[in-house]
Amino acid sequence: PPLSEILNLHDFEAIAKDVMHEKAWAYYSSAADDEITNRENHAAFHRIWFRPRILRDVTQVDWSTTILGQKSSMPLYITATALGKLGHPDGELNLTRAAAKHGIIQMIPTLASCSFDEIVDAAQPGQNQFLQLYVNKDRAITKRIVEHAEERGIKGLFITVDAPQLGRREKDMRQKFEAEDPSEVSKSGQQSGVDRSQGAARAISSFIDPSLSWADLKWFKSITKMPLILKGVQCWEDALEAYDNNMAGVVLSNHGGRQLDFARSGIEILVEVVTKLKEKRGLTFPNEKFQLFVDGGVRRATDVLKAVALGATAVGVGRPFLYAYSSYGADGMDKALQILHDEFEMNMRLLGARSMKEVVPEMVDASNIHTH
Ligand code: FNR
Numbered sequence: 001p002p003l004s005e006i007l008n009l010h011d012f013e014a015i016a017k018d019v020m021h022e023k024a025w026a027y028y029s030s031a032a033d034d035e036i037t038n039r040e041n042h043a044a045f046h047r048i049w050f051r052p053r054i055l056r057d058v059t060q061v062d063w064s065t066t067i068l069g070q071k072s073s074m075p076l077y078i079t080a081t082a083l084g085k086l087g088h089p090d091g092e093l094n095l096t097r098a099a100a101k102h103g104i105i106q107m108i109p110t111l112a113s114c115s116f117d118e119i120v121d122a123a124q125p126g127q128n129q130f131l132q133l134y135v136n137k138d139r140a141i142t143k144r145i146v147e148h149a150e151e152r153g154i155k156g157l158f159i160t161v162d163a164p165q166l167g168r169r170e171k172d173m174r175q176k177f178e179a180e181d182p183s184e185v186s187k188s189g190q191q192s193g194v195d196r197s198q199g200a201a202r203a204i205s206s207f208i209d210p211s212l213s214w215a216d217l218k219w220f221k222s223i224t225k226m227p228l229i230l231k232g233v234q235c236w237e238d239a240l241e242a243y244d245n246n247m248a249g250v251v252l253s254n255h256g257g258r259q260l261d262f263a264r265s266g267i268e269i270l271v272e273v274v275t276k277l278k279e280k281r282g283l284t285f286p287n288e289k290f291q292l293f294v295d296g297g298v299r300r301a302t303d304v305l306k307a308v309a310l311g312a313t314a315v316g317v318g319r320p321f322l323y324a325y326s327s328y329g330a331d332g333m334d335k336a337l338q339i340l341h342d343e344f345e346m347n348m349r350l351l352g353a354r355s356m357k358e359v360v361p362e363m364v365d366a367s368n369i370h371t372h
Pocket of ligand 1: 027
């Protein structure tokens, strides 16, 4: 169907399933084991309801915000997803270009299909990017990546902490990953001892260091001035530990349901993190010094507004953008962001919030968030 018939982010998924190469669809859409967490990610948003305010002058509404000190036109960013060229020959550059046009931030994955420099070079002057880091068993390689990222102006380093081993994504494992076309494999040059018999994820992930621990965070602080954020925190105890270790923030995430099945959704974890960090450290959110992010299952501006109301600075969006550009190229990604802008405008008016500051906890009823 023509792009003009696409009304929301879910529509891209339905089309992508039809038009994408079977292997690419398997890698992008798959999640761990029985995919219960993947389903729960979006479903959890359905347990939060709004308490809108009326009779406020909502002629002007502004949904822009600041993420780790950088301006963003929306309280969301493009999260890191590996192997961008599986879906479209321009891969991650589709995301870079749309991010420039719409004033949002792209998180570059360690395992991008395009090289890191290619993606940074494609950015417009003043366009901000983050880097997602998988920590290599060879720390010299990791150190080089981090130092190079800082030199190239990366504004935040998101260390993935929920993947000491890749989850079992059976849909992907059923596909033999034969990357005859070198553009299909990640250009990070990190893969060693590649086993192509068990899907794309297994083939590219063997370099990740399962020995990574809290003690390593001091080393990261010593090699970079970039803000450090832990991506994949799943309970308040670890969020507190991250705060005590001087991290700039955490992403409450289960990796899009691709790691531990039956992990809880990020939005549910957010509620307990906000409550406990207030109790234990007197923190209130959103908080500039320690920022909370959520990803997983975000498909509507209303999902984003719920997360912001509950204390998140911003949320990450993954698969919908992959599906948008895999189906329609750069125009699809452009359309996806336009849809989100339109949804923000309307829903902020209906909510009675004129700025992100006015999206407050009283605007949501999350009292049933823990009922599964
Ligand atoms: C991911 N994600 C991910 N995370 C990460 O830290 N490093 C990575 O290389 C990848 N790769 C990746 C590939 C694909 C195809 C997907 C779908 C996801 C996880 C990602 O950053 C994020 O946590 C989820 O995608 C968020 O869920 P939604 O928005 O896809 O539902």
